[in-house]
Amino acid sequence: MSAQLIKGTDIREEILEELAKEVQDIKDKHGKVPGLVTILVGENPASQSYVSLKIKTAHRLGFNEVQDTQPDTISEEELLGLIDKYNKDESIHGILVQLPLPKHIDEKKVLNAIDPDKDVDGFHPVNVGRLMIGGNEVKFPPCTPAGIQEMIIRAGVETEGAEVVVVGRSNIVGKPIANMMVQKGKGANSTVTVVHTRTKDMESHCKRADILIVAAGVPGLVKPEWIKPGACVIDVGVNRVGEKPSKKDPNKMVPILRGDVDFDTAKDIAGYITPVPGGVGPMTITMLMRNTVRSLKYHLGIA
Ligand code: NAP
Numbered sequence: 606m607s608a609q610l611i612k613g614t615d616i617r618e619e620i621l622e623e624l625a626k627e628v629q630d631i632k633d634k635h636g637k638v639p640g641l642v643t644i645l646v647g648e649n650p651a652s653q654s655y656v657s658l659k660i661k662t663a664h665r666l667g668f669n670e671v672q673d674t675q676p677d678t679i680s681e682e683e684l685l686g687l688i689d690k691y692n693k694d695e696s697i698h699g700i701l702v703q704l705p706l707p708k709h710i711d712e713k714k715v716l717n718a719i720d721p722d723k724d725v726d727g728f729h730p731v732n733v734g735r736l737m738i739g740g741n742e743v744k745f746p747p748c749t750p751a752g753i754q755e756m757i758i759r760a761g762v763e764t765e766g767a768e769v770v771v772v773g774r775s776n777i778v779g780k781p782i783a784n785m786m787v788q789k790g791k792g793a794n795s796t797v798t799v800v801h802t803r804t805k806d807m808e809s810h811c812k813r814a815d816i817l818i819v820a821a822g823v824p825g826l827v828k829p830e831w832i833k834p835g836a837c838v839i840d841v842g843v844n845r846v847g848e849k850p851s852k853k854d855p856n857k858m859v860p861i862l863r864g865d866v867d868f869d870t871a872k873d874i875a876g877y878i879t880p881v882p883g884g885v886g887p888m889t890i891t892m893l894m895r896n897t898v899r900s901l902k903y904h905l906g907i908a
Pocket of ligand 1: 772775801803
């Protein structure tokens with residue numbers, strides 16, 4: 606393997622340690638801790654496990670963490686009432702609504718009801734607009750793209766003037782990371798191309814990339830010969846390609862995960878590469894915690 610491995614698991618630990626110190630410092634000086642509420646509707650096992658991971662991380666950092674679990678019979682009006690309650694609650698600085706919501710509830714209406722100054726996921730149209738403007742306007746960058754940019758910065762990859770190619774144009778990964786990399790500032794100032802299913806000759810674009818960010822959700826989409834030697838390859842894709850017995854409990858089956866890039870071949874061509882799992886994945890919750898600390902700092906006027 607010639608590429609340097611960018612491990613999200615290691616960077617997560619670094620950032621969580623920094624955040625824990627910052628939280629303690631704010632507590633000592635201002636007597637306040639970040640407050641994060643996670644609203645979970647229903648009993649979807651995947652949602653339950655995401656929420657418990659978020660709560661566990663918030664707890665580790667010394668946040669005031671609240672898990673608000675509601676039955677899937679909750680009406681849209683009741684859920685909007687709950688959001689209004691947390692919007693007004695001064696001890697809460699971040700509000701998360703775990704998706705998906707039951708079909709009778711309009712997800713967009715619910716997400717748009719969150720106070721943009723407590724929208725630590727960064728999905729509210731006001732925060733999307735702030736991200737587009739860039740610079741000091743940005744309050745809460747969306748968590749997965751923020752994690753990608755942080756990995757690139759911490760790995761020491763040069764972004765200024767770099768050719769960045771983003772595969773995928775979703776609202777949660779492709780479009781925001783493309784927007785972030787083109788801004789003026791640290792870890793940005795790049796020349797960005799976004800490719801998608803309607804792109805002609807995706808290969809020729811990918812081959813030009815100094816930094817290739819792939820978020821398509823198609824295992825092995827990016828072929829090794831599409832990678833420029835020495836490029837930084839960020840593989841956001843998480844695809845279940847089968848099952849295997851768990852190492853902890855061989856009677857239990859766990860999913861086999863693969864990225865959108867053929868890691869085994871790409872690692873010998875790229876200069877930097879993220880693994881799947883253990884790459885971008887661990888960064889998302891970490892950035893959520895960072896946004897919640899930021900929210901408290903804005904609230905205290907110390908950001
Ligand atoms: P998405 O909403 O399905 O968007 C996928 C994008 O990729 C679309 O813009 C699509 O193009 C493009 N695409 C799909 N197949 C393609 C192909 N054959 N050639 C070129 N472009 C193609 O997915 P997403 O939510 O952005 O997620 C992408 C992947 O990242 C998934 O595997 C997801 O699980 C993973 N993910 C990981 C994290 C994390 O690790 N924390 C977070 C979010 C997502 P069109 O627009 O033309 O259809």
